[in-house]
Amino acid sequence: MGRRRKGLKIDGVVLLDKPVGLSSNAALQKVRRALNAHKAGHTGTLDPLASGLLPLCFGDATKFSADLLHAEKEYETTIRFGVKTTTGDAEGEVVSEREPTFDYKTFSEVLENFRGEIEQVPPMYSALKKDGVPLYKLARKGEEIERKPRKVVISTLDVLDFNPPEATLVVRCSKGTYIRVLGEDIGEALGCGAHLKSLRRTAVGDLRNSESVTLADFEAMSEEERLKVLLLPDRLLSTLVRIDLDEAQTERFSHGGKVFVDESGPEEKVRVYGIRPDGERFLMGVGRLESNQELIPERLCAFAAE
Template identity: 50%
Template sequence: MTKKTEQFRRVSRPLDAVLLFDKPLELSSNTALQKVRRLYSAEKAGHTGTLDPLATGLLPVCFGEATKFTIALLDADKRYRATIRLGQRTTTGDAEGEVTETRPVAVDEAQVLAVLTTFTGETRQLPPMHSAIKYLGKPLYEYIRKGETVERELRTVIIRELKLDRLEGNELEFSVLCSKGTYVRTLAEDISEKLGCGGHLIALRRTGIGEFSLDDAHTLTQLEGMDEAQRAACLLPTDRLVQNLPSLELDEVQANRLAQGQRLGLSDSHPDGKRRLYTSGRFIGVGELEGGRLTPSRLLSSVAKAAAQREST
């Protein structure tokens, strides 16, 4: 353990919250995460959906107990703004790769709009070799670095919205709302191939995840220029991650039983499904309702600890 790591561990603190972060260019998602974590001196942190170093934009950072509820954003739809360089194919499908083919570009707005409509709805994508999808326990990008290619299965994704923002010369900019698992780099290649000229992605910016928008995010430069109180004011409570779920208020006795792993019998008037749970207005976790019975799905550690202490006294 380095002296710097030891010093960070000494000053780190428990923190349960969410930060909407605007990831800058050329930083990996993990590097960006660690920079933010150090700014907040947080013991534990995680992010919700990787962005490549050449991509920028919304990267929600979850601290402490909030990391238990990241699945809500990992499964959520994403919004992106992307720019294609038409007429040039590359080895990676983006600006990091070497140009492998050059073709003339002769497309107009009407052609682009017609092609974009063919990609909306359910579509199939072949994951790129330069991706983190694992094959035999290793990410695909490790194989391609060794010059190896492996068989990949087509994946079904949903393109909910696809809009042309700009067409100037050999650059095409579009906005997309898509389901989880969508590779915008692959979408850009497929669009440019259907236009007959080929192309590659030169810019990508994530502008939304679920209910969260880039408009409410903070940059690294902004955070570094703030004092501790100002940075704290940028944080969102943990339950913002599950605002899409209906809420359910429990009394202290019910919350205690749930924290001990017991199922609660509730009125059959409650429809089945997941619920965000509260007691005395305080968020305690997520439960699953089925047939009038409530089962704990994910509860805050503090709730379970408090229940264990009450049981031992």
């Protein structure tokens, strides 16, 4: 029996436009196989019924995937009012139907209550766990447990289209926001119930779906074309302050040593670039910049010590 190939050492990011019906992990594995990449990961799951931006990380980029878990997300969603389902989306069974009677003025007034910091009760159909068991598995058995409300922030809630009994919204929100719950809560506030008809993620942090590639297009590319699609790992860190080190600092930092720089923090996460003997700048990793101008390594790229 021959040894299994481990794949190639590939470092970079693919911004994938995930299709509806595919899990985030299944999408990742398809792109990973197409690249023949050894190490891969994604930056947080996107529901199978949702489409849109799914940043996929390969090699050293996986070291920074967690940074996007805390980033704001942006979605376009179409809400169907008057019909409530078990799952809060179009996949669930209908549990109630009420005729929507609101006008645009009432709709706009209700939306105002969902902007800013709000509380949400996580849905039973979610990956949250109770005693190690995902809630969605309990929900499928007809079980329901108490869930504590969580605070989330809705920074953008704009109307793209209003065509009762449906409306399409743009939502930009904090980590942990459930758009299905948002749609259901808006429906309850309007007195008719609601569920999500569709959901599409359009941004993660400052990454936009307009920069993405579809799975079909990616799989149809040549090997050379696929590699050109890869973005550099530091694309995940573009919102962080940049610190450039000199040669002596580069040497010390690459071995995990702290250095002193001209900038100061307070305890601010930064992206750190070293310099090679030929003058080329390269990403070393992420550090923490203290108020005393001390820069402490947190996560280094594998090639930082080369």
